[in-house]
Amino acid sequence: MHLNLFVHGRGHHEASWRHPLGTRQRLTDLDYYKHLASVAEKGLLDSLFLADALSMDGSIRHVATGGLEPITLVAALAGATSNIGLVATASTTYTEPFNLARQFASLDHISNGRIGWNIVTSWTQGAEANFGFEQQPPHAERYARAFEFLEVVTGLWNSWSDNAIVDDPASGLFLEPSLIRAIDHQGAHFRVKGPLNVPRSPQGYPVLFQAGSSAGGQRFAARYAEAVFTAQPDLASAQAFYRSLKEQTVAAGRRKEDIAILPGISPVIAASDREADALWRELNELTAVETGLARLSNRFGGHDFSHLPLDRPLSVDDFPDPHGVQAAQSRAVVITDLVRQQRPTLRELLHRLAGARGHFTLAGSPERIADTIQTWFEEGAADGFNLMPPILPALLETFVEEVVPLLQKRGLFRTHYEGTTLRDRYGLKRPSNPYF
């Protein structure tokens, strides 16, 4: 079983920073992230992951979020850790592929092969205006660009043979020119000649992570992703997603084990189920309705929900069609499905989303958390989990001290690190180079 720590602000619950268990460390302080990484390494987690957005988070007024840029932060963490994998998000929508390929190849060298790239198309409102665009490119166009982007960057990462550097002082030959090649890419979105000016990296290239679960996102994942983060509201939907994405991956000519599926899980952990429920209630009582409404609106392309009463059960008629949403489409579908099935009030829905923004949230004792993880893992819903502690670092520390030992005792989780690269952690093979 694989476990990835999703680092986010002072915790995934939007009120984490207001709770007495929350930290006061600044989100721009490298020491905060070093501590999280060291706790995750102590817990033998596979990797830690940093999400990203290319504009101000609209909810930052009332939520301790934002801080550092992921590529620079994982580089700094590479120097300060020795085992854990480091996964940085970067956008195919507003970045030059040559620059991105180069920074990630460099990161993979710097970390001795512990890097993953979480591939996103940028959907947050406001990003387009920071990059000279009048409006956000439509969903389909963003994915078309992402496919071509991957063709370019994998081409660049394979533009050097692993043996290109000869480094022979006696003859004076440092690099054998026949062992590097231009890629001469000419496509609808990019023209990139290459080669890259960084040697092929320890893992060949970074592990490719992906997080969009829309139909377009799944097609992309089936073709390229080696690990997938996904928000699934319950066991049944997680099983359906797991089955479907594995099938699509096989249909795309790859093996089931070439892709690891990692649903998000946000566990509120306390000594007993009762105390965990109380802690969850405390957190929800510290949220602001205004923040929840702004976030919900952002999920539905700016739709205004503020006229709805807080305490009557919702229906899908209160929501726009999620399939028309040009933002993070799959999350909008998850939310409307939840409304259809459970009929929460608006206040209840905002509390659900306050936990981990639509990811699976549960409260319980360490045993209950371990039971749920075991069920999802054994019943075809997950190859592992994207761990989203509601309060950081407190509930990460609890997870490592209380839940990890239970998973180990049950034979579900490693008891020591094996291998050295992130590919070793996830059991993924090093990509061969088709050109050399």
Place this chain on the structure above:
Amino acid sequence: MHLNLFVHGRGHHEASWRHPLGTRQRLTDLDYYKHLASVAEKGLLDSLFLADALSMDGSIRHVATGGLEPITLVAALAGATSNIGLVATASTTYTEPFNLARQFASLDHISNGRIGWNIVTSWTQGAEANFGFEQQPPHAERYARAFEFLEVVTGLWNSWSDNAIVDDPASGLFLEPSLIRAIDHQGAHFRVKGPLNVPRSPQGYPVLFQAGSSAGGQRFAARYAEAVFTAQPDLASAQAFYRSLKEQTVAAGRRKEDIAILPGISPVIAASDREADALWRELNELTAVETGLARLSNRFGGHDFSHLPLDRPLSVDDFPDPHGVQAAQSRAVVITDLVRQQRPTLRELLHRLAGARGHFTLAGSPERIADTIQTWFEEGAADGFNLMPPILPALLETFVEEVVPLLQKRGLFRTHYEGTTLRDRYGLKRPSNPYF
């Protein structure tokens, strides 16, 4: 006096990697750079600096160069050092200003205020084809873009008040929205709304370094640069450059002390002057004519020098007009001036350039090196130096062990670090924020 270590391959002399004093460490190994940083910190140097180019170095076949990308590398070094400043090169020609502003703000937080940005316009042949361009933008156009780029990124770095983060759990207010602002930039090259999504950094923004010495480059430096790297072939030309750039800076409405001028110096150091001369000869004998010709050609926009005899004195008629060169124009001027004044043979010229690509190279005992540094510093040629050891790390270690103590004994160089930021090192003030 300020001293900056210019890290470059296995040393600035192109044959360093073939000499017995050269290292065999891989240029993709973080430990190599960590060692260089620790030696430089032991020598109390102000900063270390990484140059960059956005295409394959044409001379890499016979020169140990290339390796890691500067932004990711300085981030990793920030986690592994505690005092030295870290200066990364990044291009205004082929990077999105929002992405660059964000990564450098993040670096400044990560390093607790030890970051500098060496601002370049990309001139190396081949970079354009990695970014979708048919040809390199002309010299003047690259600088026009650079000026606007600086307006955008300084605007983004000033888009947050230093006090914007309130972080008050009791009231639930994390950020005060009136203390951040959009920049709404609409220019000839960029449209960027902002604000940045990273808080204002410890130094306000990174120290702005610049290295182009053409007329356009000097205009840019006078307006924006806080420290300048420059290639000067001798004392007289260094004095003239120093005087002129300080005057231009004052004419641009700034103070003389707002800009530090750092000529490159590449010292071949041995126990005696005679042994140092011998070491320099050994290095020159290990160079390849083919490599030198390729580099010279690259300096003159691809002009072919290979038909010239190696051993007759050159004249300026052998060269194209350097002012028509669209690449690194100021370096082409330095080379033709040198030819006009000294009439070297082609072989001699290639040896001169092999030392440090046109920067001031000298050989001598530690006393002789210290004497020269003192003269340049005291006679109005330099506020400090861009130290370019011909062999790394060997001749950096010699400099720190043998030359630094002489400079300290003469009262020219610090004996301990004072302050914590790179601005403290260079005596530069933290920029005030015009908007808050």
